[in-house]
Amino acid sequence: MTSILRGHHVCYELTQLVKGKDLGHLQEFGGVEKVASTLETDVSAGINGDPDDVCRRQNAFGINTYKKPPAKGFFHFVVEAFKDLTIMILLVCAGLSLGFRIKENGAKEGWYDGGSIFVAVFLVIAVSAGSNYRQNWQFEKLSQVSGNILIDVIRKGRRQQVSIFKIVVRDIVCLKIGDQVPADGLFVDGHSLQVADGYAHMLVTSVGMNTTWGEMMSSISRDNSEQTPLQAQLNKLTSSIGKDENGNREFIAGQTTSDDVINSVVSIIAAAVTIVVVAIPEGLPLAVTLTLAYSMKRMMADQAMVRKLSACETMGSATTICTNKTGTLTMNQMKVTKFWVGQEPVAENTFSSVSKFVLDLTQDGVALNTTGSVYRLSLGSEYEFSGSPTEKAILSWAVSQLSMDMEETKKSCEVIQVEAFNSQKKRSGVLIRKSLDDTFHVHWKGAAEMVLAKCSSFYDESGIVTDLDKDERMRFEQIIQGMAASSLRCIAFAHKQVSEESIKEREDGKKIQENGLTLLGLVGIKDPCRPGVKSAVQACQDAGVNIKMITGDNIFTAKAIATECGILRPGDNVFNGAIVEGAEFRNYTTEERLQRVEEIRVMARSSPFDKLLMVQCLKEKGHVVAVTGDGTNDAPALKEADIGLSMGIQGTEVAKESSDIVILDDNFASVATVLQWGRCVYNNIQKFIQFQLTVNIAALVINFVAAVSSGDVPLTAVQLLWVNLIMDTLGALALATERPTRELMEKAPVGRTEPLITNVMWRNIVAQATYQMAVLLTLQFKGESIFSVDEGVKRTLIFNAFVLCQVFNEFNARKLEKRNVFEGIMKNKLFLGIIFVTVVLQVVMVEFLKQFADTERLSWDNGVLVLGSQPCLGLSVGLSSAYRSPIHQSSATWG
Numbered sequence: 001m002t003s004i005l006r007g008h009h010v011c012y013e014l015t016q017l018v019k020g021k022d023l024g025h026l027q028e029f030g031g032v033e034k035v036a037s038t039l040e041t042d043v044s045a046g047i048n049g050d051p052d053d054v055c056r057r058q059n060a061f062g063i064n065t066y067k068k069p070p071a072k073g074f075f076h077f078v079v080e081a082f083k084d085l086t087i088m089i090l091l092v093c094a095g096l097s098l099g100f101r102i103k104e105n106g107a108k109e110g111w112y113d114g115g116s117i118f119v120a121v122f123l124v125i126a127v128s129a130g131s132n133y134r135q136n137w138q139f140e141k142l143s144q145v146s147g148n149i150l151i152d153v154i155r156k157g158r159r160q161q162v163s164i165f166k167i168v169v170r171d172i173v174c175l176k177i178g179d180q181v182p183a184d185g186l187f188v189d190g191h192s193l194q195v196a197d198g199y200a201h202m203l204v205t206s207v208g209m210n211t212t213w214g215e216m217m218s219s220i221s222r223d224n225s226e227q228t229p230l231q232a233q234l235n236k237l238t239s240s241i242g243k244d245e246n247g248n249r250e251f252i253a254g255q256t257t258s259d260d261v262i263n264s265v266v267s268i269i270a271a272a273v274t275i276v277v278v279a280i281p282e283g284l285p286l287a288v289t290l291t292l293a294y295s296m297k298r299m300m301a302d303q304a305m306v307r308k309l310s311a312c313e314t315m316g317s318a319t320t321i322c323t324n325k326t327g328t329l330t331m332n333q334m335k336v337t338k339f340w341v342g343q344e345p346v347a348e349n350t351f352s353s354v355s356k357f358v359l360d361l362t363q364d365g366v367a368l369n370t371t372g373s374v375y376r377l378s379l380g381s382e383y384e385f386s387g388s389p390t391e392k393a394i395l396s397w398a399v400s401q402l403s404m405d406m407e408e409t410k411k412s413c414e415v416i417q418v419e420a421f422n423s424q425k426k427r428s429g430v431l432i433r434k435s436l437d438d439t440f441h442v443h444w445k446g447a448a449e450m451v452l453a454k455c456s457s458f459y460d461e462s463g464i465v466t467d468l469d470k471d472e473r474m475r476f477e478q479i480i481q482g483m484a485a486s487s488l489r490c491i492a493f494a495h496k497q498v499s500e501e502s503i504k505e506r507e508d509g510k511k512i513q514e515n516g517l518t519l520l521g522l523v524g525i526k527d528p529c530r531p532g533v534k535s536a537v538q539a540c541q542d543a544g545v546n547i548k549m550i551t552g553d554n555i556f557t558a559k560a561i562a563t564e565c566g567i568l569r570p571g572d573n574v575f576n577g578a579i580v581e582g583a584e585f586r587n588y589t590t591e592e593r594l595q596r597v598e599e600i601r602v603m604a605r606s607s608p609f610d611k612l613l614m615v616q617c618l619k620e621k622g623h624v625v626a627v628t629g630d631g632t633n634d635a636p637a638l639k640e641a642d643i644g645l646s647m648g649i650q651g652t653e654v655a656k657e658s659s660d661i662v663i664l665d666d667n668f669a670s671v672a673t674v675l676q677w678g679r680c681v682y683n684n685i686q687k688f689i690q691f692q693l694t695v696n697i698a699a700l701v702i703n704f705v706a707a708v709s710s711g712d713v714p715l716t717a718v719q720l721l722w723v724n725l726i727m728d729t730l731g732a733l734a735l736a737t738e739r740p741t742r743e744l745m746e747k748a749p750v751g752r753t754e755p756l757i758t759n760v761m762w763r764n765i766v767a768q769a770t771y772q773m774a775v776l777l778t779l780q781f782k783g784e785s786i787f788s789v790d791e792g793v794k795r796t797l798i799f800n801a802f803v804l805c806q807v808f809n810e811f812n813a814r815k816l817e818k819r820n821v822f823e824g825i826m827k828n829k830l831f832l833g834i835i836f837v838t839v840v841l842q843v844v845m846v847e848f849l850k851q852f853a854d855t856e857r858l859s860w861d862n863g864v865l866v867l868g869s870q871p872c873l874g875l876s877v878g879l880s881s882a883y884r885s886p887i888h889q890s891s892a893t894w895g
Contacts, residue, residue, distance in 0.1 A: 015206040018184045032186050036203055039170050043188050043203065046172040049155030049162075057168035064167045064183055064207035066214035072136055077129035087121060090717075094118045117717050119852065124721060127729050134293070149653055151182045152386070154201070158375040159386045171204040176371055177420065177632050180653035184211040191418030196632045196654060198420050199371050288313075291684045291736035298739075299677050303648075303670040304661055311643050311660035313685070315678025317750040318545055318643060319623045322614060325551040325558070327389070327650045327666045328628050329565050330527040334389045336397035338483055338524030342460035343475055351401065355463030359402055362520050365443040365493045366398040367409040369430040371420070374399060374406045389650070393525050394491065412436060416503070417511045423608055423633050426450050426552060429512045431503060440503055442513050444494045448480045448522055449554060451492035458519035465518055479522065484556030487564065488524035495520050534566045536672040541566075544748040545675065546623075550603045550611050555581055558604035565668075567601055582606030586613060593617050608633035615640045624752055628663070628671060629655050645671060680740040682750065683816070687735045690761045691813035695727055695806050697765065698772040702802075706780055714780050714798045716854050722845060726838055727806055734810055734834040741824070760817050768812060772805045796846060796855040803842050807835060 014035065017025050029035050036043050047053060081087065098114025150161040152174035159174060164182045167173065173182060175190070176199040183204045187193070190200025208214050292313070296306045306312055326332060339346045341354050351359060372387020372395050383399055385392040398404040413432045421428035427446020434441065444451055452473070457465050466472065483490045494517035503511045537547055549562050559579055562568040572578035577599040585593065585603060597617040603610060611627070615637050618625045627634075627641035630651040635658040638644030646659035647666040656662055663670045699720060703713040715723075776798055778786075783794040814831075815821045825832065846855050 014186070015184065015210050018186065018205050019212055026186070032188055032203065035186060035205075036188070039203075041170045041172065041203060043172060043201065044154070045157040046154035047168070047170050049153075049160075054166060054168055057170065061169040061206070062208045062210055064165055066209055072133075074129060074133045077132040077136070078125060080132070081125040081128045087125065090117060090121050090721075093717075094121065115852075117721070119718075121721065124725055127725060149180060149656075151179070152176070158377075158384065159373050167204060167207055169204050169207055173202045173204060175200050175202055177422075177652065180657075183207045184213075191415070192420045197422070198418075288685055290732050291681050291688075294737050295677055295681050299674065302673045302677070303665040303667065304663055304674045304677070305648070306661050307656075308660040312678055312681045314624065315626060315643050315661070315674055316680070316682035317624045317752065317754075318626045318675060318678065319749045319751055320546045320548065320618050321540060321626045321628070321671065321675070322548045322550050322611065322618075322637075322641070323628045323668060323671065324630065324634070325549055325553065325561055326527060327630065327647060328663075328668050328671070329529060329533050329549065329561060331530050332389045332527065332650060332666060334393035334489070334525045334527045336393055336401075336523045337526045338488060338522075339397075339401070340479060340522040340524075341520075342458060342466075343472075343479065344461055346461075348401065354461050355459070357463045358459045358461070358520060361441075361443075361459075361495050362493055363398060363402050363404045363409060364413065364432070364441070365445055365495060365520060366394055366402075367404060367406045368413055368415060368432055369418075369428055369443045369445045370395065389527070390489070390491070390525060394523065397523065416440075419510070419512050421446065423552060423631065429514060431498075431512045440498050440500060442496045442498055442517070444514065444517060445491065447552070447554070448483075448490035448492040449477070451494050451517070452476055452480070452519065454514050455494050455517045455519045456515075457517075459521075468519070476519070476522075480554070481556045483522070483524040484554050485560055486524070487529075487557060487560040488526055489553060489557060491523050491525060493520040493523075494518060529561065529564050530667055530669065532669050533667075534564070536669040537566045539672050539745055540675060543675065543679075543745040546598070546601075548601055548603065548614070550606050550614065552606060553604060555579060555604040558602050562602045572601060578602065579604065582610035586610055594621060597621065608637065611637040612640055622752055624749070626671075626675075628668075629659070630666070631655060634658075645674070676740045676745055679744040679747075680738070683744060684736050684738050686756065686758070686761060686816060687738070687813045688732055689757060690764050690816065691731055691735060691806075691809055692727070693757075694765050694768045694772070694809055694813075695723065697769040698776070698805070699723065699802070701769075701773050702776050702780070702798075705777060714776075714795055715802065718853055719799050719855075722853065723803060723806065726803075726841060730834050730838050731806070731810055734831045735813055737830050738814065738828065743818075758816075764812065764816065768809055772802070772809075775805070776802055792856040796857075799853070799855060800842070800846055803838075807838055807842075810835065 014029075017029075026032070026035075029038075033043075041047060047057075094114045094117035096114075098111060098118070102111060102114075147164070149164050151164050151167055152159055153162055153167070154160075154172040154174065155162075164180075167182045171183075172188065173185065175181065175193070177197055181202075184206045185202040185204045188201040188203050190198060192198035193200040292309055295312055299306055299312075323329065341358060346354055370387065370391050372385060372391035374395055375384040375386070376382075383396070385395045385399075387395065395404075395406070399406070413434055415430060415432055417431040419429040425446070427444055427450050429442065429444045432441050432443070433439070444454065455468055457468050458472070458476070460466060468476075480490045496513060496517045498513055502513065540547055547567050549558065549565075549567050551558050551561075553561075555574070559568065559573075562579075568578060574580070577596055578601045580596075580600050580603055582603055582605050585600070585606075586609065588596065593613070594617055597614060598621060600614070603614065608631070611629075611634065615625050615627055619640075619642070624643075625641045626643040626645060627637050628645045628647070629635075629638050630647035632652045632654040634646075635654050638646060638655060638658040643661065644659035645661050645663055646655040648656075648662045648664035649666045651659075651662070651666075661674060663674070699715060703715055703720075707713050779794065779798045779801060783789065783797060784791065787794070787797070789797070810831075811821050811825075814825070815823065845853050847857055849855075850857060
């Protein structure tokens with residue numbers, strides 16, 4: 001602890017130095033090596049890193065988090081709810097009603113109407129504020145999960161992953177392409193390090209609030225009020241309905257007269273505003289929120305973390321998925337299964353026939369031209385390999401088959417320059433100097449055909465160099481194609497000894513020669529397809545979604561994997577346009593690309609630009625495009641796509657930040673699950689729209705007709721607010737929690753242009769609303785004579801019947817197109833529970849809160865009468881499903 005505190009002052013000075021990027025001051029410290037020594041950090045072994053050590057460092061230098069703006073409390077959302085214009089009008093009406101009725105009838109009797117409206121409005125505000133507060137809390141929780149990324153560090157001499165929040169001062173952080181820089185620090189060693197390129201080791205000098213990033217992030221106020229496209233569309237719909245209803249409200253007010261003008265005006269305005277409250281489907285945005293919140297939680301359990309709200313619903317409209325291959329369609333558990341030296345295969349454990357000179361050069365190429373590492377705790381323990389799956393496969397093979405000692409190889413050579421792997425060249429190179437004889441060597445490793453193109457000779461098993469003429473080159477190409485056709489990724493190693501004069505700095509700044517190489521050997525890496533990926537691809541195709549595989553592998557490997565996964569059908573090939581190489585696609589004219597893009601199923605040897613170009617072409621053709629990606633260079637395509645899906649295991653932080661959804665297990669089957677959930681979200685929202693519009697139309701027409709004919713409304717302000725409250729909340733919750741079904745994946749995708757309210761939905765709405773209006777208007781005009789009851793009981797019967805109609809209307813909304821609306825009902829316990837709670841609340845409202853609800857207690861015979869007068873469960877379900885086909889109906893709009 002003393003040494004830690006002793007270094008505290010040094011770290012403070014370094015914090016200021018790094019923020020100011022003062023290289024001169026750094027030299028005064030004695031350079032990075034002296035700083036590391038002062039901080040008692042071993043740049044090769046890192047810190048101890050045990051929990052006590054990390055805790056002491058956090059106490060001394062701070063935790064690697066930044067101060068976030070305080071989360072919005074419940075009261076904030078209450079205030080926001082009060083700002084709603086309709087709520088404000090209702091509160092004014094309630095206040096006026098309260099004052100005039102108390103003046104007219106006294107405080108004991110006069111407070112009921114106004115007080116009831118106040119209570120109902122406050123309940124609506126409480127529910128709305130509670131819902132928004134919960135949504136905000138869920139996003140805060142989600143941001144903590146998405147922000148907890150894993151960082152590669154060196155501790156106790158081994159490379160390991162730790163949470164970004166556990167990074168401490170003096171840590172040695174390993175940075176590679178696509179990583180997020182987790183703290184401020186000093187460059188220790190590395191090559192070709194640029195923003196989003198190269199690799200390096202960094203000595204952490206400051207964390208959390210002591211970093212420039214922490215200071216900036218703490219000052220940013222994050223706004224979680226993101227609206228999904230569907231929510232924007234619904235708000236537009238509700239605004240339009242609201243404008244129409246304002247006209248209706250004025251008409252009603254104009255038709256009604258009273259002796260007590262002021263009292264009457266207050267009463268009429270309150271009733272009219274309440275009609276508007278019910279007529280405007282304000283519950284739709286709430287239903288969207290509930291549906292998305294529920295779906296996001298369930299999707300997390302299904303290995304998908306939603307980063308952006310809009311992705312949930314947009315995924316339900318996807319028409320095309322562009323997927324990468326490695327780790328998504330395949331298991332990303334790579335293993336070297338083939339090794340060729342010259343034109344001869346070398347069987348496992350039979351390397352004695354191969355020249356030691358060639359094997360030694362191969363070991364140098366593996367050990368020095370890599371971003372991976374090998375760690376072994378003790379002589380008898382297992383090896384640990386780190387790096388990309390390809391790097392780990394090659395390192396594991398070199399250690400087990402070639403008996404490579406990576407540490408010894410590194411000690412015997414000095415790395416002068418590195419050219420990191422990139423997706424354009426698809427190879428990496430290294431220039432080294434051997435200490436033993438002071439000679440200089442170039443090693444290249446990468447995609448076999450790319451490296452082969454740079455070779456002019458090759459080593460055979462005996463170590464003899466042979467010229468690579470046209471015939472020999474063709475034989476190697478056949479070997480590579482043969483491995484590719486067996487679903488193997490083919491990697492080539494090449495070497496060249498160079499003179500000291502030839503490595504002088506060239507005009508382009510590069511020292512590593514890449515022409516006139518000698519081929520050392522070829523390895524074939526097997527990455528088996530994931531179990532279940534073929535059925536997942538088939539499920540997407542059955543759902544009308546096109547699957548396109550975009551990969552950097554050569555055309556033979558790509559074809560083999562795509563055929564195995566079911567993306568390619570028998571007979572699909574280059575000639576019918578199903579398979580294309582990236583270079584060919586990018587060289588098409590704009591017209592040719594648009595003409596051929598829909599036919600393409602596989603794009604091989606593609607660059608990130610080709611992927612972006614395909615996404616742009618598909619969107620121009622009207623497709624809703626989802627894209628999977630894991631690399632830094634995938635970021636443009638992920639951003640351009642309608643839905644970006646990054647990989648949670650192998651994905652870089654740049655890719656994750658550019659995406660909308662993170663697939664936590666890197667599995668295409670999870671992509672198919674996301675598609676199913678997206679359709680479920682969209683379908684659930686449609687269900688609630690049908691349900692809500694039926695309620696609104698019925699309530700509006702009933703009160704409108706009654707007000708015009710008699711100057712009175714059968715459903716009071718409090719009663720309508722009550723219906724609005726339980727239907728917007730409990731109704732939304734009941735329909736929002738329907739789980740995905742197989743039928744959802746048997747329908748064509750919605751796409752961009754399909755309407756939100758389909759023909760089938762309109763027919764359901766019209767039929768159900770017509771039935772409700774017929775029943776309730778009959779009760780309004782003939783109820784007293786039919787049932788021999790007084791006016792008060794009749795109004796209660798109408799209120800009760802109206803609510804029960806909506807209860808059973810929820811059953812109708814469960815299935816938009818199927819005849820049997822009760823299918824699977826027993827599996828949804830939450831739905832049944834909500835129906836039960838709704839009925840219980842209605843009984844309490846009518847029987848025990850009669851003064852609040854302006855109702856009369858119903859006798860048992862009246863209760864039976866109201867059910868008998870409108871056999872909702874039988875007739876309403878039967879009526880609305882009578883015209884439904886037992887098979888799926890068309891969802892086209894009326895034209």
